[in-house]
Amino acid sequence: MLNRLFFPSILLLLLYGFWVSSEFKVIAAGVAIFLLGMVYLEKGFKLYTGGLLESILQKTTDTVWKSFSFGLVTTSLLQSSSLVSVIVISFLSAGLIGLTTGVGIIFGSNLGSTAGAWLVAIFGLKINLSTYAMPMLVFGLILNTREGKHFKGIGYILMGGGFLFLGIHYMKEGFDAFSESIDLTKFHVQGGYGIFIYTLVGIVATVIMQSTNALMVLVLSALGGGQLGYENALAIAIGSNIGTTVTAVLGSIRANAQGKRLAVAHFVFNILTGFLAIVMLVPLMAVVDEMALFFGISDNDYPIKLTIFHTLFNVLGIMVFLPFIQSLVRWLNSLFVDSSDPMPLNLAEADDPAMEKAIYLNPAVLSYPDAAMRAMTKECGRLYRNTLELICYGIYLTGEKLREADNLPDLVETWKRTDQPWPIKGLYIRHIKGIYADIIHFCGALEGNLPRQQAQELFALKVACRNFVQAIKHVKHIYKNMGLYIESDNEQIRHQYNQLRLCLASVLKLIDILGVRRNYDHIHEHAVQLKQELLEQDRQTNETLNRLIRSEQVDSYMASSLLNDSAHVHDACTSLIDGAVIMLTRDKEEYRE
Known part of the structure; x- marks a missing residue:
C-alpha cells in the first residue's frame, strides 16, 4: 500500500520540479546519469572479474583485518558497496566464508564508500570532468561492441566511469545555475532541530536513490554552489549512512539466515555509528577544523571538510565496533533459524x-x-x-x-x-x-x-x-x-x-x-x-x-x-x-x- 502511494508521489514531485525549474532538470539528469554510470560500472566489473574477485575473496579474508582491508580496497576501486555486499552475501550463503569474515568486509566497505566523495571533493568540483567523460564513453561503446567477455567488461567500465563523470558535471552545473535564480539557503535550519530534519532527508534520499555515492555527490555539489549549509550537509551525510541499511534489510528478506544476520550487522553498525556521529557532532566538527588547519585546507572549503567528516565518523564507528566483533557475531548467530544447515531427514x-x-x-x-x-x-x-x-x-x-x-x-x-x-x-x-x-x-x-x-x-x-x-x-x-x-x-x-x-x-x-x-x-x-x-x-x-x-x-x-x-x-x-x-x-x- 505504501509503495503504491510512495512511487506516484515521487513521480508527481519530479514532474512538478521539471515544470517550475529548468535548473532542476539539469540536476535531476545529473543524478540519473550518475546512477546509470554506477549500473554500467557494476555490470563491467561483474563481467571482467570472471571469478577473480571471488578467488581473491577466498584467499585474503582469513582474518578480521584482512576481511576489513578487502572491503575497504574493493569498494574504493569498484565504487559500488552494493556489488561488494552482493558478493559477500552470496559467498556467505554458499558457505565459502564465515559470518565474522562477512561482518569485517561490511565494515571495510562502509569506509571504502567514502572514496567517491574524496574524488568529487578534490577533483570533481574544481575541474571540468565532462572533458574526460566524452572519450571514455566513446571508447567504452566501441569496446562494448567487440566479441569477448573481457572487451565488453572494459567497455562497460569505461562507459560507467564516463557516465559518473558526466553526472557529476551536470549536478555541479545545475547547482551553479540554481544559485543565480533561486536561493536555497533560506531552507537552512540551525541547531538540533536542523540536524534531526536533515538526517531524515539523508535517510529518505538514500532510500529513493539507492546510492550513498549519488547522494554525497549531490550534497557536495550543493555545498560547493553555496546552496546548502555546512551543518545541514553533515546531517545528510549521517542520514545517508543510515539510509543504506534500509536497502540491505530489504535485500535480505529472501536471503537465508546467514544473509539476514549480515543485514542485521550492517543495520546495527550504521545506526549506532550514525547515533555516535550525532551525539559527538560538535567534537567531530572541531577535529575536522583542526585537521583542515593542519593540512592547509581553507576554512571555507566545506566540500573537503564534509568529506573529512564523512570519513572520520565511519572510522570512529569501526574503532568502536572492531574490538567487539566476536561478541557481535555470537549475538548474530543466536538470531533466525538457520535453514542452510538442516537437520538430517528423519x-x-x-x-x-x-x-x-x-x-x-x-x-x-x-x-x-x-x-x-x-x-x-x-x-x-x-x-x-x-x-x-x-x-x-x-x-x-x-x-x-x-x-x-x-x-x-x-x-x-x-x-x-x-x-x-x-x-x-x-x-x-x-x-x-x-x-x-x-x-x-x-x-x-x-x-x-x-x-x-x-x-x-x-x-x-x-x-x-x-x-x-x-x-x-x-x-x-x-x-x-x-x-x-x-x-x-x-x-x-x-x-x-x-x-x-x-x-x-x-x-x-x-x-x-x-x-x-x-x-x-x-x-x-x-x-x-x-x-x-x-x-x-x-x-x-x-x-x-x-x-x-x-x-x-x-x-x-x-x-x-x-x-x-x-x-x-x-x-x-x-x-x-x-x-x-x-x-x-x-x-x-x-x-x-
Whole structure:
C-alpha cells in the first residue's frame, strides 16, 4: 500500500520540479546519469572479474583485518558497496566464508564508500570532468561492441566511469545555475532541530536513490554552489549512512539466515555509528577544523571538510565496533533459524506435508561462478542424503541403523523397520522432487555464465542428481513386493528379498564411507568391482530362481516378482554407484579426462 502511494508521489514531485525549474532538470539528469554510470560500472566489473574477485575473496579474508582491508580496497576501486555486499552475501550463503569474515568486509566497505566523495571533493568540483567523460564513453561503446567477455567488461567500465563523470558535471552545473535564480539557503535550519530534519532527508534520499555515492555527490555539489549549509550537509551525510541499511534489510528478506544476520550487522553498525556521529557532532566538527588547519585546507572549503567528516565518523564507528566483533557475531548467530544447515531427514517424524525446496541455491550467486558451484555441490549433497533415507525406507531400514551397523547381513536378517506410515511415492514428492526441480532450474540459469571447465563440472553434478533420482524410482517399484515378501511364510522367497535388501544396503554403506572419509584414490576400482559383483549377483539370482522353480519351492507369481525386482535393484545400485563416482571425483583431473 505504501509503495503504491510512495512511487506516484515521487513521480508527481519530479514532474512538478521539471515544470517550475529548468535548473532542476539539469540536476535531476545529473543524478540519473550518475546512477546509470554506477549500473554500467557494476555490470563491467561483474563481467571482467570472471571469478577473480571471488578467488581473491577466498584467499585474503582469513582474518578480521584482512576481511576489513578487502572491503575497504574493493569498494574504493569498484565504487559500488552494493556489488561488494552482493558478493559477500552470496559467498556467505554458499558457505565459502564465515559470518565474522562477512561482518569485517561490511565494515571495510562502509569506509571504502567514502572514496567517491574524496574524488568529487578534490577533483570533481574544481575541474571540468565532462572533458574526460566524452572519450571514455566513446571508447567504452566501441569496446562494448567487440566479441569477448573481457572487451565488453572494459567497455562497460569505461562507459560507467564516463557516465559518473558526466553526472557529476551536470549536478555541479545545475547547482551553479540554481544559485543565480533561486536561493536555497533560506531552507537552512540551525541547531538540533536542523540536524534531526536533515538526517531524515539523508535517510529518505538514500532510500529513493539507492546510492550513498549519488547522494554525497549531490550534497557536495550543493555545498560547493553555496546552496546548502555546512551543518545541514553533515546531517545528510549521517542520514545517508543510515539510509543504506534500509536497502540491505530489504535485500535480505529472501536471503537465508546467514544473509539476514549480515543485514542485521550492517543495520546495527550504521545506526549506532550514525547515533555516535550525532551525539559527538560538535567534537567531530572541531577535529575536522583542526585537521583542515593542519593540512592547509581553507576554512571555507566545506566540500573537503564534509568529506573529512564523512570519513572520520565511519572510522570512529569501526574503532568502536572492531574490538567487539566476536561478541557481535555470537549475538548474530543466536538470531533466525538457520535453514542452510538442516537437520538430517528423519522419516519417523516426517509428518510435514510441505514439499522440500532447495536451500543453498540463492539466485544472487548466479553471477559468481565459484559461489554458484559451491552452492550447487552442497545442494546435490543434500539431495543424496535424502536419497539415502528414502532408499532405506524402501527396503525397510533406516539411515541411522545403516550407519551404525558393523554387520550388514545380520542387520538385514534380524531387523525390519515397523513404522512405515507413508507411501514411498508421497515421500519422493515431498523430499526429492522439489529439490531436484530447483537444481535443474538453477543449472539452466547458471550454465551460460560458466567457463568450460566449470560448465563440465556442473553438467556432471546434474547427471549425478539424475542418477540418485533414478535410483529412488527403481526402489519405488520394489517397495510393495519388498514389504510383502520379507514377511512371507516362504523361507526361500524371504531370503531372496533379504538378499536384495543387503545388496542395496551394502552399496549405500560403501558410498557413505567413501564420502565421509573422502577416500578418492581408489573409488574407480571400487566402482568397477561393485558393478562386477552386481552382475555376478544378478547371475546367481537367476540360477537360484530357476532351481527354486524346478523344485517348486516358489510359484511362478513369486518368481516373476523376484525376477523384475532383482532387475530394479541392479539398476538402482548401478545408478547410485555412478552418481557417487561423479560426486566424489567430478573435480579431479582423472574424471575430466
